Amino acid sequence: MSEPAPGPVAADDPGYTAGAVDLLGVLAYGELTAFDRLAEDARLAPSLADKVHMVAMASTQFEHFRLIEARLAELGTDVMTAMRPFHRPFDSFHAHTAPNSWLEGLVKAYVGDGFAADFYREIAAFVDERTRAVVDEVLAEDAQAAFVVDRVRAGIAADPDVAGRLALWGRRLVGEALSQAQRVAADRDALTGLLTGTDERPGMDLAAASRMFSRLVEKHAARMSDLGLQA
Template sequence: MTTGPSTSSGPSADRGVIDLLGLLAYAELGSFFRLAADAGLAPSLRSQGRLAAIAATEQVHYQAIRDRLVELGADPEEAMAPFVEPLDAWHERTRPKTWLESLVKTYVGDGIAGDFYCKVAELADDGTRAVVESATAETGRAEFIAETVREAVEKDPALSGRLSLWARRLVGEALSQAQSVAVSRPELAALLASGTGDGAEEGTAALGHLAEVSRMFAALTARHSARLEAMGLTA
């Protein structure tokens, strides 16, 4: 039976932990730039201010993750580098056409990814887990987006179908992206599988880890319905 990394509060040099933090760091950096851009397109000063504040929080999260990587003896830029291409490709495939679609992407796409990061972080050391949980907290952001989208749908019910379909597409793309990352970064997938007691032989371990990533994301989509309901959309 395999065992996961130490859950002590001391630093861990586990390659899977470094990958997790590198992935999340680049995701947070990208989120900052996207939210800042969305703030400039917001239809009201109130929305501009709220999104600008959320973007600023994402930058704080990025810095905290970066600092954690340094504590663990890793180079932050090197840790992020393997995830630049796959995450950029995902965002290119899911480029929103409207401001509301952008908000839904932030809530749904980033939300599911955040659930995944937190689940994997449960198998990391205490310091890493605390940083990840803080960085992925939805407080404030979730409430603002849910309220904004819900109000828009109430004013124009025709938006509901289109935005619901968009949200479903985001979930599918997120699942596909998780599999892609697991294939390219087996250490990250192995960190996840370490919590399952998977005793697969070395020759089949990679496939087992990939399957575990898929099973975890399938389970995490259960929260997807709650997010859609909060925005006034349908599953």
Template sequence: MPSEPSPAADPSGPGASYSRGTVDLLGLVAYGELCAFERLAEDARTSPSLADKVQIAAMAAGEFGHFELVRDRLSALGVDAMEAMAPFRTPFDTFHRLTAPRSWLEGLVKTFVGDGFAADFYREVAAYVDADTRACVHTVLANEAQSDYIVARVRAGIAEDPTVAGRLALWGRRLVGEALSQAQRVAADRDDLTGLLAGTVDRPGMDLAAISRMFSRLVEAHTARMDLLGLAS
């Protein structure tokens, strides 16, 4: 079956804002995956055991593979991935600078909680793009095996030293707070991206009640992730 027409094909037509928003979403996801690869590669270097090093290195390789999938989707739309990612370097890099883990366990929680919160938001936005782009986003955000490993490893760490639970719980809350702050910055700077949710003249989106329900879903999913880790949200 042939791919759907490129949403970025007519930058001056009536769907121009939608096209730019779609590219923004892919650029956001691509840079997020690239950052995840870099972080996990560093976490692999500091892993406490050889088995952990292998597991984290495999996760890092998977994230780079995801980056390549998004890059290929952007290429199919006639868009250079470097240009699509460029607007998101500052907010992402700021977030990671403000949330640099102080321990290996904090790094795992950041991957599970911080990246998980972002992934939930990307899936919400992806509901309003074309089917091929939506499938790409959902594919790169599917990390069930990675999640199982992190949950088991963090719970084991808490069992070994129960005193870390309180610190990790505070860390999880801080991660989401910083993520929301940077998301607001992106939303303020990228009208076309937020327009995917709000809708345009020719494309329906969410009303205020639906947006409120979306944020409720994001918070509920965050709480569920913290519970899986054995941490208070």
């Protein structure tokens, strides 16, 4: 994160609290749907050992869900309520990006979730320290990332033609993610308000927002490159 950390937020600022709750709600529903997807993709695993890796990733998502649920409870909000506004965009994202193969599932877990995580981390720069600590913990790089990179690279080595298709897939994932993010931004003023700030709270100006997008794009390209794919 190269932006300077904003000043402390006012705990009694209802707009701020609503934004933090939205951020945690997005994350919670994202973890739940990721669990579901990874558990489903585990069935495509070519070996039982690969399947165990996927199941491990799925279970980690649920541990994260519990952490977020606990922080939301501290903020006085039930996790079910906080997730509600995000059912539709996530379900729609996953319906549009159902993997057709084991490798597509792995690329989605690495590239799609990685992109989303970077974006959430940017927003988390504007929330209170305790919430930010939870966000950072649930977004920390998964212990299984090396496994995903290894399997995708092995898949490409075994069948080089697959690289072109997976590169297209990676771009499509980000396109769909941005499209859903725009929908969320339009609907959820409090969440958008964390980034843009208010009269009382610091936020990003246009130049800072532009730098943020550059960072997101660079990190996405680095992940594609980790996998041996062209961004």
